[in-house]
Amino acid sequence: ELKEGELREKRRRKKKAKRSKNEKGMAAGEPLDHPEEWFYLDNQEVLQGPFSTANMRSWTQKDLLNDYLQVRTASEDSFTLFRDRKHEILSAQREKHEGDYQPNLVSFWKAIKEKEFSIVKMFLTLHPQLSEVKKEKSGYDQGMSLWHYVCLCNGTTKLIDYLLSLNPELLHQKDEKGQTGFDLVVKSRNQYVRTALYFVSKDPEFGNWKDVRGQTLFHKLCEGGCTVKELESLLSTNPQLLDEKDEDGKTGFLLMMEKKFDRIVAEFLYSKNPDCLNSFMTKDENGDTLLHRMIRKEERFTDKVNFIVAKIPSLITESNHVGQEMRSFCFPSLRNPLIFCYYYNYLKIKIIHYYRK
Structure with a gap:
């Protein structure tokens, strides 16, 4: 049996030999199976391509086996390049009788989870049918639609806004459990503040949401820490939340004082309602x-x-x-x-x- 150090050295040599072989093949100008497999998003996020490998070589000297590359043209414009073969950013499995690319779903879901907006947008641009795809892997997200999965993974507002531009009806769409995308955003509990406020800006009714403990989105913001700008955004559409109490009789102000005290936020809430300190007299x-x-x-x-x-x-x-x-x-x-x-x-x-x- 080989020791752990010997195994690492063996893997390193194998990887180096493979890279060397690839570089030699590129230097010799050996053609690839599919010469036109490259795309990029320009500064206006417009999909450009496909381009041949020869075009890409003239733009960059970086390793073409990377999932995506940052390259600069002669005009110093920066682009993000994606390859759709071998490395699963986009699949190059081309059907001979159809001549279409087949999307790699594993990479697609991974790009969503890692909040790679450019990659997800490229998938949807090249394969519009992906907007109807559902999660197949077993678990909590099994059978979940693209929209709900993006919200569950706390997708950026940029990605959510892009999906809504494709289909505005997604905003109130419910899954099999009766959950909207907003419900999943709040459940994610992972820096969801900005995303949740985006939903409220689209429809103020989302601001009236409550959990099983009677806590509103305002309670969640105060308890978890937030900025004055975020509170102003929420209270501008839902001013009644300022005095809303949960099942324990606590307002958002009191939760902020107990959990995540911020003097600037406290001064702002006090200016909105000086009676918020009455609970300290009880x-x-x-x-x-x-x-x-x-x-x-x-x-x-x-x-x-x-x-x-x-x-x-x-x-x-x-x-x-x-x-x-x-x-x-x-x-x-x-x-x-x-x-x-x-x-x-x-x-x-x-x-x-x-x-x-």
Whole structure:
């Protein structure tokens, strides 16, 4: 038995010999089975081709066995080239009696999953019938249409917009489980914010979507982190989402304060609805406000505490049922010096007087 190192060396030599043989064949000008198999998308993303291998050789000295190449012409225009033979970007299996290319579905689905818009567009341009193809591999995506698979894989808005330009009815099309493309986008949970907002811009009704926990898209954005621009885009079409509560009675603002605090976003939401901080005044069975509980846990995100107290200064001296104020949680331990200094500045308490007690 060969050791692992010897196996690697053997594979390396075999690959090098194959590459050397190919280069020699190209240098000798040996013809390929199908001389015109090259295409490219120009700067306006218009499909050009097919071109012969000789054309491609005159444009680039790179290895023609690559899946796709970046080449420059004499005019310094940059193009992405794709070969449709051997390396499965496009298949060169040409039927003799028909003279057509047969698409390689494995490469097609892979290009979608890897968000290669140019490759997918080229597939659909050369093979329009692919718009009706369905996923064959067993699993959750078995039997899924092209549209739903693109949404499930969190396809870029560029690809989704291109598919809608081919068939606008896809926007509300449902699969066998009654799911629209928007449902699958939100389920993907993989940086879907921009894609989901694209759906809302197409139809504001998508903004009224809720999951099983009663959380809206606004809740999801606030909980997962977002920008002011994204929130403005959503609230411009669905302003009612600002005060919407989930099954736990939490608004999107409260989820943002608990999960992904962002001062800029917090200031924006507060300017939209100053009453959003009322939940911090509510006391639990022990008389603790939400700020009491945050300090008890020694909240390290001092910007959050600073924001709350700056808006509601009365919370500083708010006490619970046993008469404990904020400083009762913060000062004795001194395990969080930032919060200690913060409350010292707000209450104007002299530290030396405190320790003399």
